[in-house]
Amino acid sequence: MRAEVAGSEYEENIEARPDCPPSGFIVHTFRWVLYILLHTSNFEGVVQKAANLGGDSDTIGAIAGGLAGIYYGYEGIPAPYANAILIKERLDQTISQLYVMRTS
Structure with a gap:
């Protein structure tokens, strides 16, 4: 992330x-x-920091948690959180379909 903003107006911020x-x-x-x-350095830290932020923490948490899930993968999500995912099979199927579309 830092490399992407190097030399831009966002680098300092x-x-x-x-x-x-x-x-x-x-x-x-x-x-x-x-x-x-x-x-943060792990999925749980992202979710906890977002949830404890206050304000519109549900929106911020949903976006940050989703991106952290992509970054850390299922194996990076602690079991209590991963077990709460209700549509894991559908997510796996969608991810597989997106991967096939992207690599075709």
Whole structure:
């Protein structure tokens, strides 16, 4: 992530805690999502930090948790969280279909 913003107007801001409220406004939401993803080291940390943020933490948590799930994979999701996924089979099927489409 840091390499992608190197030399851009965002380079100095990417590490700083967002100076905006954790609201549902998409710009604010993604600033907080990015901050959380860059300042945690595992799936559980992402979810907990987002949930405890306050404000529109459900939206921020959903986006950050989804991206963390992609990054860490199922094996990176603690069992209590992974076992709570109700549509895991459908997600596996969709992921497989997307992979086939992407690599075809």
